[in-house]
Amino acid sequence: MAKKELPEVNASSMADIAFLLLTFFLVATSINVDKGVRTTLPPEKDPNRVPSEVKMRNVFTIRVESNGGLLVEDEIFMDKNQIPELREMVKKFVINNGDGTCKECYYTNEEGATIQGERKANLSEEPSQAVVLLQNKNTTPYRVYLSVFNEIKAAYAELRDDVAQRKYGRPYKDLPDGYSKNGKKYTEEDDKKKEVRMIFKEVIVEAEPIQ
Amino acid sequence: MKHKFKKEGGDKAPKVSTAALPDIVFMLLFFFMTAATPKKDNAEAYVTVKTPNATELSEIKNQLIVGNAYIGIPKAPIKGSNAPVLCLNDKVYTRSQAKEAIKTFVAETRKKIGFKDAGKMEVDLRVDESVDLGFVNEVKELLSAQKVRTVYYKAVQGSIDRNIR
Numbered sequence: 001m002a003k004k005e006l007p008e009v010n011a012s013s014m015a016d017i018a019f020l021l022l023t024f025f026l027v028a029t030s031i032n033v034d035k036g037v038r039t040t041l042p043p044e045k046d047p048n049r050v051p052s053e054v055k056m057r058n059v060f061t062i063r064v065e066s067n068g069g070l071l072v073e074d075e076i077f078m079d080k081n082q083i084p085e086l087r088e089m090v091k092k093f094v095i096n097n098g099d100g101t102c103k104e105c106y107y108t109n110e111e112g113a114t115i116q117g118e119r120k121a122n123l124s125e126e127p128s129q130a131v132v133l134l135q136n137k138n139t140t141p142y143r144v145y146l147s148v149f150n151e152i153k154a155a156y157a158e159l160r161d162d163v164a165q166r167k168y169g170r171p172y173k174d175l176p177d178g179y180s181k182n183g184k185k186y187t188e189e190d191d192k193k194k195e196v197r198m199i200f201k202e203v204i205v206e207a208e209p210i211q
Numbered sequence: 212m213k214h215k216f217k218k219e220g221g222d223k224a225p226k227v228s229t230a231a232l233p234d235i236v237f238m239l240l241f242f243f244m245t246a247a248t249p250k251k252d253n254a255e256a257y258v259t260v261k262t263p264n265a266t267e268l269s270e271i272k273n274q275l276i277v278g279n280a281y282i283g284i285p286k287a288p289i290k291g292s293n294a295p296v297l298c299l300n301d302k303v304y305t306r307s308q309a310k311e312a313i314k315t316f317v318a319e320t321r322k323k324i325g326f327k328d329a330g331k332m333e334v335d336l337r338v339d340e341s342v343d344l345g346f347v348n349e350v351k352e353l354l355s356a357q358k359v360r361t362v363y364y365k366a367v368q369g370s371i372d373r374n375i376r
Contacts, residue, residue: 006225014231022238034277035268036335036363041355068375080375138345143263143374145344146364150371153267209348 037150042206057122058129060093062086063210064148066139073122083147090155091115094130094200096123104199107162127159127200135207149204156202164196172196251279254337258283258298263340263374265366271335276328277363278320280313280354282346283339295342297350306346310353317357330358337365340374 063071068080072089088109097105097117105117105127124130132152136145157172164172178191188194254260260283271277281298289296289305297304297312300319304312321329334354338347354362 008225009228014228015234018231018234018238022241025238025242034271034274034335034363034365035368036271036365037265037267038269039362039364041351041360041362043360044356044358083371083375136344136348138343138348140344141340142338142342142344142347143340145347146263146265146366147371147374149364150265150267150366157267209345 037146037153039149039204054131055125055129057098058124059131059133060090060124061133061135062148062152063135064137064140064145066137066141068141068144070148080144080147083144083151086148086151087155087158090132090152091159092118093123093132094127094155094159096120096125096130098123098125102126104163107159128198131203131205133205133207136209138209138211140209152204153202156200159200160196163199164192167196168192252301254279254281254283254298254301256286257301257303258285258296258339260284260337260339261341262337262365262367264369264371265364266368266371268366268368269363271333271363273333276324276331277333277335278316279335279337280316280350281337282342282350283337284341295339295346297346306349309349313350313353313357317354317359332359333361333363334359335363335365 061071061073063074065071070076070078070080070083070086072078072086078085091107092115095102095105095107095115095117097119098121100119102117106114109115134148134152160172164170164175168175172193175192175196176190177193178186178188180187258281260281278299282295283298284293285296285303289303294306297306297309299312299316302312317332321332324332336347336350351362
């Protein structure tokens with residue numbers, strides 16, 4: 001019998017498999033992006049600047065105490081485990097529609113009910129006038145502060161999502177930002193994000209911390 | 212007959228071809244190149260930072276204009292104290308040193324960013340959940356004085372219930 005040699009394994013397709021895997025991973029994984037709660041710092045204090053006048057009703061005051069307790073609108077005391085309730089309170093404050101000119105002042109809550117602006121005398125006149133004032137103590141725990149800040153942002157985000165959903169049928173983050181596909185040309189008309197953002201303009205002011 | 216006995220050692224198994232090995236290595240290389248973001252510093256060697264939870268996170272789109280600042284508990288006590296410290300560019304500063312430290316930090320980061328975008332500098336602020344707001348406010352004020360406008364509070368995506376228990 002002739003000497004029989006086993007044929008060598010053909011490895012040329014290995015490279016194909018490798019490329020296939022490479023492409024798969026490239027498509028399936030997203031580049032790890034860093035995320036954080038975004039905030040804009042106020043400009044440096046200028047003694048000559050005249051503070052703009054804001055009506056008391058347009059300011060929603062939240063005071064965070066050092067034990068994490070809250071004092072909302074100078075009258076409602078809240079424990080720190082009630083912080084999630086702030087979200088609805090801020091939403092109601094923003095869409096209060098005190099002067100009756102706001103057309104977008106309603107939203108659908110978690111149960112699917114439509115909440116209309118209640119036109120209360122002590123809440124905001126109009127969303128664009130609304131200001132959320134956050135007052136802290138230097139001894140407030142950071143995690144409580146961030147939770148409160150997060151809830152205020154969440155309130156605005158939910159209102160924006162609601163408007164985006166009923167006007168354009170998709171959440172705020174999927175709205176066009178005004179840039180054409182190649183990312184060069186910007187048309188304000190197509191910037192639906194800005195349009196929605198301007199309806200519920202988020203103004204969060206942080207007061208000087210109290211001692 | 213002779214043949215039968217020879218078989219044991221005679222016919223060797225074919226060698227596995229290693230021709231595709233480079234491909235695999237390159238694949239892994241590419242994968243990690245895209246998936247990992249380069250580390251800016253080595254702060255975890257100096258401070259412990261466990262950020263709180265949050266849900267309203269926005270992406271930090273341009274990493275090139277961001278400087279990282281940490282406020283956390285020092286790994287080794289500083290002058291016998293475990294009070295929170297500031298960590299910038301792998302250096303640890305106490306609260307009283309913060310003013311100078313932030314000035315240099317902003318200047319150095321702006322230099323790294325380059326002339327064109329220096330003014331747009333943003334700060335990725337990672338604060339331990341046990342820290343008091345006073346220190347954070349101080350850092351924010353100092354950053355504001357250096358004309359930094361955008362700050363990201365680094366947080367873990369998750370319900371805030373953990374923060375307020």
